[in-house]
Amino acid sequence: MGGRRAMLLIGGMVLAAAGLAVTPPGERLRTDAGPVIAEMRARATALVPDWRDGPPAAAQLPAPRTAVEDGRTVVRLTAAERTRIGLVAESRPAVLHRQELTAYGSVLDLARITELTNSYAGAVAALQTARARVEVSASAARRARNLGAGVVAVAQIETAEGTLLTDQASMTVAESQLRTLAATARQEWGSVLGKAIIERSPLVTRLIERTDFLMQVTLPPGETLPEAPQAAFAEVPPQSARVALRPVSPATRTDPRIQGQSFFYLVSGDSGLLPGTSTMAFLPASRAVKGVLVPEDAVVHGEGGTWVYRGTGDGAYVRHPVRPDAPMSADAFVVEDLPDGSEIVLRGAQALLSEEMKSRIRVVGDDDD
Numbered sequence: 001m002g003g004r005r006a007m008l009l010i011g012g013m014v015l016a017a018a019g020l021a022v023t024p025p026g027e028r029l030r031t032d033a034g035p036v037i038a039e040m041r042a043r044a045t046a047l048v049p050d051w052r053d054g055p056p057a058a059a060q061l062p063a064p065r066t067a068v069e070d071g072r073t074v075v076r077l078t079a080a081e082r083t084r085i086g087l088v089a090e091s092r093p094a095v096l097h098r099q100e101l102t103a104y105g106s107v108l109d110l111a112r113i114t115e116l117t118n119s120y121a122g123a124v125a126a127l128q129t130a131r132a133r134v135e136v137s138a139s140a141a142r143r144a145r146n147l148g149a150g151v152v153a154v155a156q157i158e159t160a161e162g163t164l165l166t167d168q169a170s171m172t173v174a175e176s177q178l179r180t181l182a183a184t185a186r187q188e189w190g191s192v193l194g195k196a197i198i199e200r201s202p203l204v205t206r207l208i209e210r211t212d213f214l215m216q217v218t219l220p221p222g223e224t225l226p227e228a229p230q231a232a233f234a235e236v237p238p239q240s241a242r243v244a245l246r247p248v249s250p251a252t253r254t255d256p257r258i259q260g261q262s263f264f265y266l267v268s269g270d271s272g273l274l275p276g277t278s279t280m281a282f283l284p285a286s287r288a289v290k291g292v293l294v295p296e297d298a299v300v301h302g303e304g305g306t307w308v309y310r311g312t313g314d315g316a317y318v319r320h321p322v323r324p325d326a327p328m329s330a331d332a333f334v335v336e337d338l339p340d341g342s343e344i345v346l347r348g349a350q351a352l353l354s355e356e357m358k359s360r361i362r363v364v365g366d367d368d369d
Contacts, residue, residue, distance in 0.1 A: 066359035073359070075309075075352050076316045087348030089311050094340040096288040097329035101223055104258055105234050105245075105265075105281035107273050108214045110207050116185050117197050117204055123178040130171035137164040192249035193264065203248075210269050215245065217281045218255040218262040225283065228263040233331075235280040236272045242331060243271040245281065282328065289327045291336035292344065299333065300349045302357070308335065309352050311343030317352055 066075050077087070141160040186194030193214075196203040206212045215234065219225065228247035236243055244267075251262035265281075267273055294308050299322055301307070306322040320338060327334045338344075345352065 065355055072318050073356050074312065074316050074318055075355050076314070077352075077355075078315060082315065082348070085348050085351040087351070088346045089317075089343050090346055091341050091343045092292045092294075094290060094292050094338065094342075096290050097293060097327075097334050099285045099287050099289050099334070100328040100330065101219060101225075101283045101285045102328060103217050103219050103223075103260075103281040103283055104255065105215050105217045105279050106255060107267070107275050107277045107279075108216055109275045110210075110214060113189065113193070113197060113204065113214070114208050116181065116188070117200060117208065120178070120181045120185065120198060121200065123174065123181050127171065127174035127178055130167065130174040133167040134164065134171050137167045140164070188252060190249045190252045190264070206266075212266045212269055213271075213273060213275060214248070215265045215267050215273070215281070216251050216255065216262055217245070217265050217283065218251075218258045219260040219283070221258065221260050223285075224261050225263075225285070228265070229283045231284055232265060233282045234265075234267060234271075234273065235282075237277075237279060241272075242282070243267060243273070282331070289329070289334050289336065291327070291334040292338040292340075292342050293329065294322065294333045294335050294338075294344055295346065296332060298344060298346045298349055300353045302353055307349075307353070308333075308338075309345040309349045310338065311345070317345060319353075319356070 065077060065081075066073055068074070077085075137160065141157075141164045144157040144160040182194070182198050185197040188194075189197065193203070195201070207214060217232065217234075228250065230247060232245040232247065233242040234245055235241070245265035246267075248264040248266055251264050254260060254262045273279065299306055299308055306324065307319045308322055309317045310320050311317050320335070322333055322335055327336075
């Protein structure tokens with residue numbers, strides 16, 4: 001910009017000097033101004049080297065990679081450019097996929113299970129102690145009655161019988177306490193977990209030892225399943241990696257925040273999910289949906305939407321929208337409005353989006369000029 005202004009300034013001065021040279025006073029000044037004009041011309045030549053040789057040749061700009069066709073932006077890349085950005089595309093059919101429901105998982109605190117397990121074990125020990133005392137006191141009462149009042153004092157017989165009655169009452173209380181704890185375990189955790197608490201089975205032992213954690217998975221309102229699916233997964237934040245879940249039983253309560261059907265699942269203790277964690281869970285549904293399967297890694301986000309790039313032939317690619325509520329299957333989106341055999345960009349979509357955005361910046365810059 002500075003060189004252009006200098007050239008215009010010097011050019012103006014040269015023209016002014018030339019104008020003076022053709023006037024009568026200029027004739028007289030020609031001889032005196034000649035050296036000055038020659039010096040100006042030399043400076044102008046130094047600032048613009050090609051001035052004497054005519055205008056410079058037009059620069060050879062690279063061919064644009066984007067173009068607007070039929071109202072959509074098309075990104076075209078050569079084979080070398082596709083290799084450089086590592087673009088990978090694959091033609092995929094539009095077929096039926098078993099839909100995957102997005103549910104809500106919460107890893108539960110196991111303190112209550114531990115408390116019930118220990119309380120039940122304590123009640124069993126108390127009942128065994130009470131039964132042993134009853135057996136001892138019953139034997140003592142029988143001996144006293146067999147000896148009779150002539151050998152044993154009446155007071156001793158009454159004492160033995162009183163001890164037996166007391167021990168029998170204690171045994172009855174212990175039995176009632178045991179039944180109450182068993183009923184509480186089943187009511188709070190269902191028949192499967194309740195039985196595991198009562199029997200202190202390996203299922204409960206692994207929970208108490210934190211080898212496994214218990215997760216409650218709740219479906220969105222309006223979604224129901226006849227039973228807990230065997231194949232289920234949970235998302236581990238923040239990397240969103242998936243871990244497998246193992247079904248236990250239907251839940252005995254729902255999540256009050258969601259009010260949907262709930263199931264109990266086991267998740268490994270080394271999965272990264274800890275008690276109190278809330279996360280997304282994925283359960284297969286009984287229905288199927290037809291479309292092209294697009295992995296989550298192939299999806300890009302921009303301009304307030306979610307997109308996937310598909311090929312249109314000859315190294316050209318266009319954006320295709322993915323609905324926010326698009327059905328899922330096997331950790332991928334099922335895009336129902338993509339044609340059968342669409343060429344989907346599996347890797348390199350972010351580079352295509354960047355190229356498309358750069359073209360818009362260049363257009364805006366050209367308009368400003």
